Amino acid sequence: MKKSKYLLMICGIAAVITAGVSFSKTVLPNAISETSTPSAVSESADNHSTEKITSTKVEHTKKKQSTTAVLNTETTTESQSTTHENTTHAAETTTKSFSDTITFPIQIPTLRIPEIFTPSRELPTTPSGEIDLSCFDNCAFVGNSRFISFKNYGLAKNVYSVVGLNVDTVFTKSCSGSNITVINELNGKNFDKIILMFGDNECGWPNQNIFIERYSKVIKAVKDRVPRAEIFLHGILPVSSAESEENNYGVNNSTIAALNQKIKQLAADEGIGYIAPPSSLLTENGALISEAASDGVHLNKSYSKKWLFAIAEDIY
Amino acid sequence: MKKICSIIAAFALLFCISGCVDNTAKNYDANAAADALNAALTFGESLEKSTAEAAYSIYGIDSALCSDAAIYVGSGATADEIAVFNCIDTESAKTVLEAVNSRKAYLEEGYSSYGPDQVPKIKSAVIISSAETVILCICENPDAVGNILETLNNN
Known part of the structure; x- marks a missing residue:
């Protein structure tokens, strides 16, 4: 009885190890291949400057000193945006793990720190309608x-x-x-x-x-x-x-x-x-x-x- | 007898010398005094009542020294001005008095080049320092200032 218990334990451990090894060899490499490292962090210290970051084609014009940090991901689908909203790029990949029915959608969020700038603004007014x-x-x-x-x-x-x-x-x-x-x-x-x-x-x-x-x-x-x-x-x-x-x-x-x-x-x-x-x-x-x-x-x-x-x- | 007369004469002389700065013990409400002076005195231009903060800034006075301030100012066309400061204590009043005297000197220097017709008016400015009130008045008829404040005393 005791021997059979030990045998069962060993088989279970072996199965877990095997599954883990196959996962690391198949799924993870596929996921990693769909991403790239973060690209340029740009900073401009000049007034009236225009700057382009090409990988995501973010283009902006600043009137005041501003800092823009963009964490880019190159996915199979190139994205283009001129807004400052967070976007999410979904890269789907399938992998043959221990089950063909399992898919792992990989969602790598693209973080874009809002650009600090002062757009032309309407002047504030007092309750009487005069410029504040x-x-x-x-x-x-x-x-x-x-x-x-x-x-x-x-x-x-x-x-x-x-x-x-x-x-x-x-x-x-x-x-x-x-x-x-x-x-x-x-x-x-x-x-x-x-x-x-x-x-x-x-x-x-x-x-x-x-x-x-x-x-x-x-x-x-x-x-x-x-x-x-x-x-x-x-x-x-x-x-x-x-x-x-x-x-x-x-x-x-x-x-x-x-x-x-x-x-x-x-x-x-x-x-x-x-x-x-x-x-x-x-x-x-x-x-x-x-x-x-x-x-x-x-x-x-x-x-x-x-x-x-x-x-x-x-x-x- | 001679000694008594000489002592009396000395006191009389002392009061005469201090006549330009009236050190009465009466305190005046800043806004009431400023309003009364503006209404009754004659100026070279129409003055506008500004804020206490503007008064502290113009005179370089720490607002912590005063419980209130009132100021009537001009456009810069004339040196005419009324400023009344209610100080928190007599020590503060001394500091404010120094600032008021500095303001008078600043105006005299500034207008001596580009507005020399204002200088006599500035020289005859009335500065009143009571226990805790300091008043500066630059106007066309400075002799009327005392009567106006006396009226406030009686009210």
Whole structure:
């Protein structure tokens, strides 16, 4: 009796071992042959770049820095997708295991980490239907006193503006309530966008080329401090017709128009954006609407909001 | 007698010198004081009431030093401004007073180049520091500030 028990045990063990060996020799090799190792993990650090990964033909265009990791599988059926959904590729294989009726569908999921990018988006609005100015929460405004109203009226958070500031004194003067120079206010900050506005206080300079040359240095200093930010040069806002006729400190709309052409060219040369003075603030002949500013220069609260709405529509 | 007169004269002189900064013990509600000043004083442009956060930012004041703040500001066309800070204690009030004086100096320097007509107004700014309230007022008729605050006292 005992001997027969031992014999049965040995036969059972042998059968299990045999089955295992045949499985490993037949099924597993077939399954493995239908897959390939993961292919490229790509990373782009540049703005406005286009990238292709050919094995699955994923093609995307990024506007901001993004990371895309794709775990690809080459199956008998090549797949093509431009979406970011997970897809599943089924590769069926049959194997002759210890039973011909058994099939092993192999499902290798294709994992695609969603691409991080910022598509053009609709601007957020307040319940009253106005553009929600919190869209500027990660945007900085740097420049002369024409930006001061944004800070004074609590319309924007990150405003670094000083009365009389120019492309030289941005390196030496500080904002009200601060002992940090305006340019160094950008140190350690992670703004998405930075809008610069200079030129009003340089209208009276004898050589406009020097203004452009020094503006270029300001741009470089901004890039050094916040390398990932999109930088925009805002054109000088025209002044009212009456103020233009006064020609205080050389500020008149003809000079402003000429300077704006140079600023626009500078932006193009530097590969950064240019924001033209919004037409919603101007009369038909290109002057600042007189009711926009009591002194023909510095916008009141109502028109400061309109200005910000126009900027938002321009850069987002 | 001579000694008594000289002591009295010394005190009188002391009060005269400190006349530019009124160190009354009366505290004012920030919003009530700012609203009353804006309604009654004359300015070179229409001022808008801004937020307490804007006030702290403009003056470089830690909001933890104040229980409330009210500010009326302009567009930058003029230096006109009203700022009232309710401080949490007298020590905080000293810090806020320093910030207010710095603000006045900042405006004077800034407008001296590109708005020199504003400088006399800035120089005659009224700064009031009570036990825990600090007020800055830059306007066309600074002499009226005291009367307006007195009216608030009586209410």
